[in-house]
Amino acid sequence: MSTPTRTTETVSARSRTDLRPDYILVGIDTEGAHHVYRTTDETVHVIDGPERTYRYDLEALEQTIDDWINYVTTRRGFPTQHLYTGLADALADAIGGGEA
Numbered sequence: 001m002s003t004p005t006r007t008t009e010t011v012s013a014r015s016r017t018d019l020r021p022d023y024i025l026v027g028i029d030t031e032g033a034h035h036v037y038r039t040t041d042e043t044v045h046v047i048d049g050p051e052r053t054y055r056y057d058l059e060a061l062e063q064t065i066d067d068w069i070n071y072v073t074t075r076r077g078f079p080t081q082h083l084y085t086g087l088a089d090a091l092a093d094a095i096g097g098g099e100a
Helices: 008-017 065-075 087-096
Strands: 023-028 034-038 043-048 051-057
Touching (some): 023 065
């Protein structure tokens, strides 16, 4: 089974049929930066104050959103987190108030 090549047409077609939103707030890190995952092109945008300070192309880096979440959790942490790497992490955060 081969993976189809991503083009503007395939990304646009997917965005019309995919039930996921185009943008998902991953969380707000300990330094106050917002991490936003753009599902249509597999990028993460880090917004600090009124400006986007970083844009990471996960596909070009051969990473996933889970890799990004783990990286930020290790480096800065997410006192406010909305997207998790797994259901167990989401439940642990909900039940334990962030103490996994």
